[in-house]
Amino acid sequence: MGLSTAPSQPKELNPIPGPPSFSLAALRDVSIIFSEGLHVAMLKFSERYGPICRFANPASLNGATSWVFLNSPDNIRHVCAANVRNYQRRYLPDIYTWVTHGKGILGSQDEYNARHRRLCGGPFRNSLQLQRFSSTVVERSLHLCDILRGAAAEAGPRGGLVTDVANQTQRLTLDVVGLVAFSHDFRQVEQARRDLAGAASDPALLQDRVLWAVNTFGEVLAQIFITPLPLLKALDRLGLPHLKRLDEAVTVMRASMLDVIQERRGALQAGRPGRDDLLQLLLSATDESGVGMTDEELWEDVHDVMGAGHETTATTTAALLYCISVHPEVRQRVEAELEAVLGGRPPRYEDLERMPYLQACAKECMRLYPAIPVFPREAAGDDVLPSGHAVAAGDVVFMSSYALGRSPTIWREPLRFDPDRFSAEAEAQQHRFQWLPFGAGPRMCLGASFAQMSVALMAATLLQSFRFTPLQPDSHLIPVEYDITMNFKPSNGLRMRVEPR
Numbered sequence: 001m002g003l004s005t006a007p008s009q010p011k012e013l014n015p016i017p018g019p020p021s022f023s024l025a026a027l028r029d030v031s032i033i034f035s036e037g038l039h040v041a042m043l044k045f046s047e048r049y050g051p052i053c054r055f056a057n058p059a060s061l062n063g064a065t066s067w068v069f070l071n072s073p074d075n076i077r078h079v080c081a082a083n084v085r086n087y088q089r090r091y092l093p094d095i096y097t098w099v100t101h102g103k104g105i106l107g108s109q110d111e112y113n114a115r116h117r118r119l120c121g122g123p124f125r126n127s128l129q130l131q132r133f134s135s136t137v138v139e140r141s142l143h144l145c146d147i148l149r150g151a152a153a154e155a156g157p158r159g160g161l162v163t164d165v166a167n168q169t170q171r172l173t174l175d176v177v178g179l180v181a182f183s184h185d186f187r188q189v190e191q192a193r194r195d196l197a198g199a200a201s202d203p204a205l206l207q208d209r210v211l212w213a214v215n216t217f218g219e220v221l222a223q224i225f226i227t228p229l230p231l232l233k234a235l236d237r238l239g240l241p242h243l244k245r246l247d248e249a250v251t252v253m254r255a256s257m258l259d260v261i262q263e264r265r266g267a268l269q270a271g272r273p274g275r276d277d278l279l280q281l282l283l284s285a286t287d288e289s290g291v292g293m294t295d296e297e298l299w300e301d302v303h304d305v306m307g308a309g310h311e312t313t314a315t316t317t318a319a320l321l322y323c324i325s326v327h328p329e330v331r332q333r334v335e336a337e338l339e340a341v342l343g344g345r346p347p348r349y350e351d352l353e354r355m356p357y358l359q360a361c362a363k364e365c366m367r368l369y370p371a372i373p374v375f376p377r378e379a380a381g382d383d384v385l386p387s388g389h390a391v392a393a394g395d396v397v398f399m400s401s402y403a404l405g406r407s408p409t410i411w412r413e414p415l416r417f418d419p420d421r422f423s424a425e426a427e428a429q430q431h432r433f434q435w436l437p438f439g440a441g442p443r444m445c446l447g448a449s450f451a452q453m454s455v456a457l458m459a460a461t462l463l464q465s466f467r468f469t470p471l472q473p474d475s476h477l478i479p480v481e482y483d484i485t486m487n488f489k490p491s492n493g494l495r496m497r498v499e500p501r
């Protein structure tokens with residue numbers, strides 16, 4: 001007996017298409033996943049099999065009975081909203097549970113996850129708090145502008161400044177997320193000044209243990225991302241260097257953050273003023289029964305928010321700058337909007353609602369280049385989808401914002417960058433579940449509003465000061481790759497010429 005069934009269960013179930021197990025077709029399809037990525041595979045599967053397909057997993061590898069790929073907004077609405085009780089759990093690679101012990105936000109499930117989402121999500125939804133965070137975003141963006149302006153003046157006689165904009169936005173968002181999360185200044189934007197001048201790294205920065213730990217954690221996680229639990233255990237017993245480095249990175253992050261947490265608790269008890277960051281808000285946050293977070297819970301959650309918010313926001317901002325710059329007619333409309341609303345002054349949070357075109361550009365960019373292209377769920381019980389297809393308990397259901405965003409059955413000329421798809425009138429005609437770069441349902445991105453605000457404010461600040469020229473102007477599409485952790489990386493970065501306006 002399943003947990004739940006769809007309200008209107010048809011008598012005749014439709015068979016779900018897909019390749020037979022152990023067939024050449026299955027081998028061909030699975031090889032696409034490994035060679036081109038799950039996101040591209042899902043787009044190809046939708047062309048080959050239609051809006052739904054199933055791959056049997058006879059060995060129950062990683063616990064799944066079979067994998068079901070959904071590519072229709074109606075079925076996705078069912079999974080993420082109408083019958084969401086059946087799909088509460090995110091399907092997680094074993095390494096996550098290994099590293100987090102099922103704690104934090106990203107690696108936890110069920111009630112633990114829901115409680116921590118409630119506690120941590122507040123500040124990222126509250127517009128007063130978003131407004132306060134926004135000043136950090138603008139302050140750091142202006143600092144980057146100063147550095148780029150200086151570097152452009154220096155490079156002028158040598159043919160102008162050319163830089164990997166994706167690298168610069170990584171620096172910018174790491175600074176922002178560190179400051180917003182727990183007032184830690186990674187000083188990465190400042191480091192950009194030395195890089196652009198061809199100088200050696202700042203020795204003080206190289207000693208930043210937290211930065212080392214954040215980078216090492218990400219690198220090692222990517223290297224062993226799909227290693228199944230039994231193998232992880234065996235490798236741990238054998239003393240695999242990857243796991244040792246991961247452990248060391250976690251120890252450094254934990255110790256540094258626990259120091260800050262204890263210092264903050266002391267200040268709070270002594271009545272000294274706190275800082276304006278997420279950690280400060282969480283120190284006094286309590287759940288419905290008046291229970292606050294322990295120090296361990298605090299560091300895990302703050303760390304997860306930083307991890308989830310850093311690269312995603314950076315690559316989206318870089319891709320947005322590219323998309324706008326490679327389409328002159330779009331760039332002119334954005335520049336005209338910025339001029340009309342800001343008249344040359346730095347942007348503020350309140351300005352964003354008067355910049356609908358820039359926001360439409362950001363949405364259109366995320367349609368083509370969602371920072372995380374796939375979001376999977378585990379089916380707790382048997383179920384029937386609105387399309388009349390049955391899902392069995394134990395199936396893993398994959399949904400993809402990338403495949404939805406590029407599907408010709410949903411979008412006309414899907415590869416064309418056209419922000420007018422997101423004018424208020426056009427958006428009102430869309431299915432609520434056809435544009436999902438932040439996922440959907442109870443595991444949806446916790447920082448979606450903060451992310452959209454940050455991307456728009458960073459882009460507004462940079463575009464107001466500079467004109468960016470992509471070095472391959474004939475290529476309107478960014479050649480994207482997603483690393484194994486499903487993080488979007490423009491292949492070879494995004495090198496652009498940067499000229500002050």
Ligand code: HEM
Nearest residue numbers: 106308309312371372375438439440443444445446447451
């Ligand atoms: C453009 C930037 C971003 C994009 C495209 C993005 C996208 C996503 C996606 C697709 C998920 C998985 C959703 C699902 O399974 O339904 C996710 C999860 C998450 N995101 Fe974001 N994200 C962005 C920025 C941020 C920022 C800035 C923060 C925090 C300030 C953040 C915090 C989180 C957290 C904590 C989760 C895990 C939620 C959970 O497991 O319950 N994200 N994000």
